[in-house]
Amino acid sequence: AQSVTQLGSHVSVSEGALVLLRCNYSSSVPPYLFWYVQYPNQGLQLLLKYTSAATLVKGINGFEAEFKKSETSFHLTKPSAHMSDAAEYFCAVTYTGGFKTIFGAGTRLFVKA
Amino acid sequence: KAGVTQTPRYLIKTRGQQVTLSCSPISGHRSVSWYQQTPGQGLQFLFEYFSETQRNKGNFPGRFSGRQFSNSRSEMNVSTLELGDSALYLCASSSSGTANTGELFFGEGSRLTVL
Numbered sequence: 439a440q441s442v443t444q445l446g447s448h449v450s451v452s453e454g455a456l457v458l459l460r461c462n463y464s465s466s467v468p469p470y471l472f473w474y475v476q477y478p479n480q481g482l483q484l485l486l487k488y489t490s491a492a493t494l495v496k497g498i499n500g501f502e503a504e505f506k507k508s509e510t511s512f513h514l515t516k517p518s519a520h521m522s523d524a525a526e527y528f529c530a531v532t533y534t535g536g537f538k539t540i541f542g543a544g545t546r547l548f549v550k551a
Numbered sequence: 552k553a554g555v556t557q558t559p560r561y562l563i564k565t566r567g568q569q570v571t572l573s574c575s576p577i578s579g580h581r582s583v584s585w586y587q588q589t590p591g592q593g594l595q596f597l598f599e600y601f602s603e604t605q606r607n608k609g610n611f612p613g614r615f616s617g618r619q620f621s622n623s624r625s626e627m628n629v630s631t632l633e634l635g636d637s638a639l640y641l642c643a644s645s646s647s648g649t650a651n652t653g654e655l656f657f658g659e660g661s662r663l664t665v666l
Contacts, residue, residue: 472654481555481641481657528594537606538584539643539655541594 440465442529444542452550457501457516459545461529464510471512472530472539473503482528488512499523524549553578555658557642563664569630572661576623576644583625584655585617588639597640600625629663637665 445460463469470489474482486497493505503514512529529542556575564570576583585597596609600619617627623644629636639662643655 470653474655474657479659481643481659482655483657484654487654537599537601538596538609540596541586543593 440469440531440533440536440540442531442540442542444527444529444545446545447543448546448548450548450550451519453521454518457514457519457523457547459514459527459529459547461503461512461514461542462510463512463529463531465531465533467533469531469533471503471505472532473497473501473512473514474528474530474541476526476528476544478525485514485527519547519549521549521551523547555642555644555656557640557658557661559661560659561662561664563666564632565666566632566634568632569628570632570663571626571628572640572642572663574625574627574642574644574658576625576642577646577656580644580646580656581623582645583619583623584643584645585625585627586641586643587611588641588660589637594641597627632665634665637663639663 441464443462472487473485475485476482485501486495488495488505496502501516526544526546528544530539532539558573582601584599587595598608598617603619614630619625639660641660643657645653
């Protein structure tokens with residue numbers, strides 16, 4: 439069965455500091471992996487996705503993630519946090535023929551001035 | 552291009568009532584998925600439809616049902632509402648048809664409060 443684990447329900451960083459949000463997945467078949475962001479009172483929007491091309495994926499707003507098959511991880515990073523990055527971030531996995539996307543529990547990012 | 556539209560945005564019901572939520576996907580998208588989002592459980596998959604066929608269903612009781620119309624619009628219904636059904640219900644559409652491995656485009660959700 440496919441599953442997603444996000445380590446840390448809350449992460450706090452200072453403005454300008456590195457952002458690292460952790461995601462590990464479990465999948466018996468090649469996965470497709472995603473990071474979504476949700477701002478208050480809104481739906482989710484895609485940050486980036488991995489679909490078996492390059493293992494380092496660049497997304498919007500300066501975020502990127504690296505697919506590491508040996509570690510079954512897909513951690514999200516951003517070199518320098520901005521106040522506008524404060525939101526909840528979800529890692530997600532799907533696979534061919536699954537017809538559903540499974541989401542992690544989410545990590546709320548706080549950015550301190 | 553218009554995004555995913557969900558109606559109503561907010562609604563309040565009492566226990567035992569039923570509710571119908573509507574979702575209009577992005578034009579051309581034939582796959583529609585529904586999720587329940589609560590603070591304690593995160594995003595829980597309800598069901599996915601493609602060309603009026605339900606292709607997958609999550610672990611929810613039979614009180615939760617859905618359907619998709621020929622124009623890809625979708626509705627979900629919850630009967631005999633319980634307090635625990637209070638949640639944000641999110642609809643998402645996708646353009647990747649048979650494989651359904653693509654990006655999901657989400658609506659802003661319908662926030663249901665059950666009193």
